[in-house]
Amino acid sequence: xxxxxxxxxxxxxxxxxxxxxxxxxxxxxxxxxxxxxxxxxxxxxxxxxxxxxxxxxxxxxxxxxxxxxxxxxxxxxxxxxxxxxxxxxxxxxxxxxxxxxxxxxxxxxxxxxxxxxxxxxxxxxxxx
Amino acid sequence: xxxxxxxxxxxxxxxxxxxxxxxxxxxxxxxxxxxxxxxxxxxxxxxxxxxxxxxxxxxxxxxxxxxxxxxxxxxxxxxxxxxxxxxxxxxxxxxxxxxxxxxxxxxxxxxxxxxxxxxxxxxxxxxxxxxxxxxxxxxxxxxxxxxxxxxxxxxxxxxxxxxxxxxxxxxxxxxxxxxxxxxxxxxxxxxxxxxxxxxxxxxxxxxxxxxxxxxxxxxxxxxxxxxxxxxxxxxxxxxxxxxxxxxxxxxxxxxxxxxxxxxxxxxxxxxxxxxxxxxxxxxxxxxxxxxxxxxxxxxxxxxxxxxxxxxxxxxxxxxxxxxxxxxxxxxxxxxxxxxxxxxxxxxxxxxxxxxxxxxxxxxxxxxxxxxxxxxxxxxxxxxxxxxx
Numbered sequence: 001x002x003x004x005x006x007x008x009x010x011x012x013x014x015x016x017x018x019x020x021x022x023x024x025x026x027x028x029x030x031x032x033x034x035x036x037x038x039x040x041x042x043x044x045x046x047x048x049x050x051x052x053x054x055x056x057x058x059x060x061x062x063x064x065x066x067x068x069x070x071x072x073x074x075x076x077x078x079x080x081x082x083x084x085x086x087x088x089x090x091x092x093x094x095x096x097x098x099x100x101x102x103x104x105x106x107x108x109x110x111x112x113x114x115x116x117x118x119x120x121x122x123x124x125x126x127x128x
Numbered sequence: 129x130x131x132x133x134x135x136x137x138x139x140x141x142x143x144x145x146x147x148x149x150x151x152x153x154x155x156x157x158x159x160x161x162x163x164x165x166x167x168x169x170x171x172x173x174x175x176x177x178x179x180x181x182x183x184x185x186x187x188x189x190x191x192x193x194x195x196x197x198x199x200x201x202x203x204x205x206x207x208x209x210x211x212x213x214x215x216x217x218x219x220x221x222x223x224x225x226x227x228x229x230x231x232x233x234x235x236x237x238x239x240x241x242x243x244x245x246x247x248x249x250x251x252x253x254x255x256x257x258x259x260x261x262x263x264x265x266x267x268x269x270x271x272x273x274x275x276x277x278x279x280x281x282x283x284x285x286x287x288x289x290x291x292x293x294x295x296x297x298x299x300x301x302x303x304x305x306x307x308x309x310x311x312x313x314x315x316x317x318x319x320x321x322x323x324x325x326x327x328x329x330x331x332x333x334x335x336x337x338x339x340x341x342x343x344x345x346x347x348x349x350x351x352x353x354x355x356x357x358x359x360x361x362x363x364x365x366x367x368x369x370x371x372x373x374x375x376x377x378x379x380x381x382x383x384x385x386x387x388x389x390x391x392x393x394x395x396x397x398x399x400x401x402x403x404x405x406x407x408x409x410x411x412x413x414x415x416x417x418x419x420x421x422x423x424x425x426x427x428x429x430x431x432x433x434x435x436x437x438x439x440x441x442x443x444x445x446x447x448x449x450x451x452x453x454x455x456x457x458x459x460x461x462x463x464x465x466x467x468x469x470x471x472x473x474x475x476x477x478x479x480x481x482x483x484x485x486x487x488x489x490x491x492x493x494x495x496x497x498x499x500x501x502x503x504x505x506x507x508x509x510x511x512x513x514x515x516x
Contacts, residue, residue, distance in 0.1 A: 011261045034378070035262060042373065062283070062382055064275035065328040066267065070252035073267045081272055081327075083280075083377045090377040092266045099328070104283035115267070122266050 005120070010037025015121050019112035025089045027052040033088040057128055058086035060106040065099045075117040084108050084125050093123030101127065129398065132226040132347040133360035133515060135233075136165025137473035142341035142461030143310045146243035150182055150191065150342075151198040154239040157342035157466075158199035161235065161473075165346035166358065172346075173231035175205040176221045178214035178238030179465035184253040185241045199235065199344075209465075211257035212414060214238060215343070216468025216499030216508035220367050222347050223510070232352040237344030238466035250338045254464070257502040259375035271335050272327035273376055273503045274415035279329055280382040281417060285432030289329050292416035293320035294438035296333050296458055299413060302445055303455025305484045310337055310461030334416040339461035343470035362479045364472070366399025366511030368392060376503040383432075387507035388425030388498065395496070399511035403427045407492035408449065408478070410471040412500040412507075413456040419443075422498050423451060426509070445488040453478055453485040468499035468508065475512050 014036050017023050025033040026049040028041035033052065040047050063082035066073075073079070080095035080102055094113060095102055108125035115122055138160025140153050154177065162169060177195045182188040192205035208218040215238030222236035242250045254270050255263075263273075282288060297317055303309035315333060323332035353360045370390030373379050379386075396402060403426065411426070413419035424434040428449060437443045443451035454460045454474035457467055475495045477483035489495075495512045 008261060042378070062276040062280035064272045064279060064330070065325065066269060066272045066275075067325045067327060068247065068251055068269065068271060069267065070255045070264070070269055071248050072252070074248060076267065078325075079267065081267055081276070083276055083382065092263050092268060092375070092377045094267065104279060120265060123262075 015112055018110055018123065021056060023054050023056065023086070023110055024051045025054050026050065035089055035091070054086045054089060056109050058084040058108055058110060060084045060095070060102070060104060060108050060125065061090065062104055063095055063102050072118050072120070073115060076115055082125055084110070086110065091123050093125045095125045097127045130227050131350060131363035131365045131515070132223040133350055133353045133363045134345060134472070134476050135167065135348045135353065135358050135360050136161045136163070136346040137476045138164055139308050139343040139470055139473045140341045141308050142339050142463060144243050145340040148241065148340055150179065150186060150188060150239045150241045151194055153241065153340065153342035154195045154237055155198040157344040158195070158235060158237050161237070161344035161346050162199065167233060167346065169199070169201050171233045172201050172203045172235050174203050174225055174234045175201065176208055176218040176234065176236045177205070178208050178218035178468060180209060180211055180214050180240060181253045181256070185245050195237070195239070201235070210506045211501035212412070212464040213468060213499045213501030213506040213508050214465040215470065216497065216510070219345070219468055219472055219510060220369060220508055223364050223367050226347050226349050232349045234347045235344060236347060236469060237342060238469040239342035240463035240465040241340050242338045242463060243340050247338065262377065263375050269327060271330045271415065274417050275327040275330040276376060277382050277421065277503065278417035281420070281435070284383055285435065287435035289321060290317060291435045291439055292334060292420070293317045295413065295416040295419045296320045298438045298444050299452050299456040299458040302453050302485060303459035306455050306460060309455045309459055310339055311459040330415055336414045336457040336462035339463040341461060341463035341466050343466045343473045345469055345472050360515055362476045362512055363515040364510050365513045366395040366401065368394030368398060368509045370507045372505045374502060374505045383421065385421050385425040385504040385507065387504050388422060388500065391507040391509040392426040395509040395511050399513070401494060401511060405494045406496050407494050408453060408489050409451045409496050409498065410454060410456070410475050411451055411498040413452055413458045414462055416458070418500070419451065419456070421504070426496070426498060445485060450488055453488055471497040471499060472510065479512065479514060
């Protein structure tokens with residue numbers, strides 16, 4: 001992350017945890033999981049949220065092959081973007097593989113990478 | 129509950145006009161609607177204007193007062209923003225004002241300037257309808273988000289790009305003779321499948337275009353229409369709204385849209401109708417898969433069965449349930465903040481008999497508009513009926 005980037009409490013720490021191989025979600029007493037930052041559980045409004053570990057490995061629910069990017073990803077295209085499920089939370093991230101090797105249901109491992117265009121951190125999925 | 133009667137409608141040509149400002153576009157559409165209604169400008173009690181990304185496209189916020197003066201009025205004026213559902217949400221506020229007696233005459237419109245941003249700029253501008261932290265920073269685009277929904281749909285329910293191509297072919301056919309539509313050309317399934325990729329499985333012709341344009345409608349109370357002898361052959365008899373998690377990944381399902389389901393159910397209840405009473409639809413087909421999810425979410429098809437509707441001709445102009453006779457967002461164009469109002473304008477003309485496709489719905493009595501924001505984190509549905 002560049003030095004002049006404004007930090008985002010909750011989000012930055014969650015990315016650091018992913019980078020360290022110890023990803024977590026927030027969980028309420030009802031067992032609903034969500035990604036930070038949260039003041040309350042988005043499902044039930046409970047305010048006593050705890051950090052709970054989520055697995056590094058998940059299942060790819062869907063993916064696309066993006067050719068037309070936003071300005072922050074101009075040098076990154078084409079790239080594969082996916083949504084993967086880890087216990088009860090789902091994350092959107094860059095699938096670090098060729099599209100022909102990817103399918104819905106693929107096992108993936110979450111990590112942290114960066115945009116080739118801006119150097120900003122982003123969630124990555126490697127095929128397991 | 130009381131209805132909001134439609135006294136007049138207006139729309140600019142939808143298309144590529146990068147040099148036209150928002151105020152210029154809105155001034156034209158609003159002026160056309162006021163003229164169509166045959167009312168004096170001083171009679172307007174309130175203005176609502178839908179706009180999504182004026183700050184990004186032309187460094188312009190605070191559009192309420194700007195657009196009031198663009199049409200020459202000084203009524204209380206407010207901008208409404210709900211991404212691509214901004215226009216439909218503006219209509220909903222106008223309907224509420226007329227119903228609750230706050231206003232007798234409301235001008236409601238929407239406007240978007242997009243081409244001056246360029247393709248990458250517009251893609252970035254539109255992306256802010258997603259979740260910044262967990263989606264935009266990961267590189268999501270809206271074609272990309274709907275591509276995720278389409279790919280998941282194929283995996284869960286079956287179907288393929290060729291099924292979706294029929295949605296685009298149908299909507300282009302509907303727009304072919306619509307003089308206000310951006311694409312007045314028919315296309316083939318092969319052309320859709322061979323088009324350049326945007327975010328696979330969404331190709332260029334699975335996607336609604338980048339569009340500049342504005343639309344407007346004058347709503348009046350029934351009492352006002354009677355008192356002033358206004359012709360109001362169509363009324364908005366029901367309105368409903370739904371909300372969901374902003375980020376697609378936070379939903380329980382990537383192929384079911386609860387916001388659409390909720391908005392539809394609430395609108396049906398509000399109008400005192402069931403889906404079986406509906407004769408035709410204008411739905412939010414920003415991408416081909418979006419039309420499929422809309423007709424399922426609104427209850428016209430079971431989950432997983434809407435994908436064959438266009439291929440089978442069921443939603444064609446001569447089908448059982450015509451969908452997007454205007455050409456839809458896909459071919460009419462999608463100036464995002466204007467779209468929800470344009471749906472009302474086009475459906476009103478379809479009912480009145482002065483739309484190029486009016487013959488397809490000659491005996492229709494009930495129509496439904498569906499406008500969605502983001503990956504359907506917002507949805508708004510209106511029921512339109514022939515006024516008695």
